[in-house]
Amino acid sequence: xxxxxxxxxxxxxxxAMGIGLIMPVLPALLREYVxxxxxxxxxxxxxxxYAIMQVFFAPILGKWSDKLGRRPILLISLAGAALxxxxxxxxxxxxxxxxxxxxxxxxxxxxxxxASVIADNTQPHQRTKWFGRLGAAxxxxxxxxxxxxxxxxxxSPHLPFVIAAILNACSxxxxxxxxxDQRKNATQNEQPEDVPVPVPxxxxxxxxxxxxxxFFMAQLIGQIPATTWVLFTESRFQWDSMQVGLSxxxxxxxxxxxxxxxxxxxxxxxxxKVTIIVGFIADASAFIILSLLxxxxxxxxxxxxxxxxxxxxPALQGLMSAQVNQANQGKLQGVLVSLTNATGVIxxxxxxxxxxxxxxxxxxxxxxxxxxxxxLLIVIYLAxxxxxxxxxxxxKLLTS
Numbered sequence: 001x002x003x004x005x006x007x008x009x010x011x012x013x014x015x016a017m018g019i020g021l022i023m024p025v026l027p028a029l030l031r032e033y034v035x036x037x038x039x040x041x042x043x044x045x046x047x048x049x050y051a052i053m054q055v056f057f058a059p060i061l062g063k064w065s066d067k068l069g070r071r072p073i074l075l076i077s078l079a080g081a082a083l084x085x086x087x088x089x090x091x092x093x094x095x096x097x098x099x100x101x102x103x104x105x106x107x108x109x110x111x112x113x114x115a116s117v118i119a120d121n122t123q124p125h126q127r128t129k130w131f132g133r134l135g136a137a138x139x140x141x142x143x144x145x146x147x148x149x150x151x152x153x154x155x156s157p158h159l160p161f162v163i164a165a166i167l168n169a170c171s172x173x174x175x176x177x178x179x180x181d182q183r184k185n186a187t188q189n190e191q192p193e194d195v196p197v198p199v200p201x202x203x204x205x206x207x208x209x210x211x212x213x214x215f216f217m218a219q220l221i222g223q224i225p226a227t228t229w230v231l232f233t234e235s236r237f238q239w240d241s242m243q244v245g246l247s248x249x250x251x252x253x254x255x256x257x258x259x260x261x262x263x264x265x266x267x268x269x270x271x272x273k274v275t276i277i278v279g280f281i282a283d284a285s286a287f288i289i290l291s292l293l294x295x296x297x298x299x300x301x302x303x304x305x306x307x308x309x310x311x312x313x314p315a316l317q318g319l320m321s322a323q324v325n326q327a328n329q330g331k332l333q334g335v336l337v338s339l340t341n342a343t344g345v346i347x348x349x350x351x352x353x354x355x356x357x358x359x360x361x362x363x364x365x366x367x368x369x370x371x372x373x374x375x376l377l378i379v380i381y382l383a384x385x386x387x388x389x390x391x392x393x394x395x396k397l398l399t400s
Contacts, residue, residue, distance in 0.1 A: 004121040005130050007179055008114040013137040014171050015110045018164035020145015025153035025160050033094040046101050053105025054341035061109035062334020070113050078172040080107025085165035089158050115333040124322040128272050129264025132314035136260035143252045208320045210384040215316055216339045217377050223347025224370045228355045235363045237296035254307035263311035272319040273385055279312025284374035291364030
């Protein structure tokens with residue numbers, strides 16, 4: 001078993017659990033400091049603040065992890081998260097909440113560094129499997145976190161933040177005393193002539209520019225169910241909060257299973273490129289079916305197809321990772337985190353607007369639009385695959 005990859009999975013799960021812990025109780029904490037009519041706006045700003053900081057700072061921290069090693073950046077990230085949750089736990093005024101989220105957003109490199117650790121310590125043909133497991137670990141944390149946070153929040157709205165701070169502090173101690181930076185050690189042991197020359201950032205991402213666009217669009221389309229699920233199920237099936245929660249929990253569990261076990265299997269048997277296409281087609285098909293459903297129970301079998309679409313992103317991440325050398329994995333993973341958070345800001349604004357504007361006509365339009373976006377994305381991706389194939393042929397000719 002790859003102990004470095006296992007460490008990355010564990011830290012990712014704990015990080016997601018910390019995020020999930022605060023989700024059910026953040027509104028309750030805000031009620032202590034703001035009037036009810038201003039609650040929604042402050043809640044939205046706090047969530048967006050973290051994502052916006054990540055857009056700008058994740059690539060920088062990823063670059064630093066290439067230069068300084070994964071361990072120090074991971075420690076900075078965990079310390080920042082622990083400080084954030086401590087400020088929220090001990091908060092006595094609104095500015096402490098904003099300061100905590102700001103610090104956490106600036107230092108939040110756990111996702112990028114964990115993915116870089118996976119890339120450092122696995123072979124290219126294994127990365128789809130391990131990136132899938134990384135996504136599954138995050139999903140498991142997000143499932144467990146809200147359950148624990150909801151229970152603890154009944155005792156005090158501050159208690160979940162205390163638990164989240166302790167989780168991150170424990171992770172900090174584990175990384176400080178147990179984790180050895182394999183990539184940094186390997187670099188130090190190389191002969192001087194073998195040490196990679198620093199590469200400008202633009203040259204790092206140039207070979208994967210189209211793939212980065214595909215990744216961004218796939219993440220953006222993935223914001224459709226995240227944004228409109230509650231609105232759609234309430235509008236069409238008149239579901240209550242319990243039914244919505246059960247469906248989302250079921251989707252989360254199946255997402256984790258598909259990413260942990262199915263993505264790597266398909267990529268190993270066929271290839272990353274095939275896995276990406278299968279994932280896109282599965283998601284697009286689920287979108288079309290969702291737009292046409294006439295009864296609430298029909299959603300549950302459709303969730304299997306929707307979860308099947310989750311295999312595309314680990315395969316896409318693995319494909320891009322194989323195109324970038326080891327000395328620049330942190331830069332790449334930082335960019336991916338930045339793009340993911342950018343879609344987390346853009347997607348909810350865009351798709352909630354589309355759903356609201358089309359609701360009077362038909363509540364299924366947002367799903368149809370998503371499926372059409374997937375069709376366009378598949379065309380772009382196939383063109384990108386042709387370019388990659390040509391590059392591989394040229395490289396073979398040059399090395400032969």
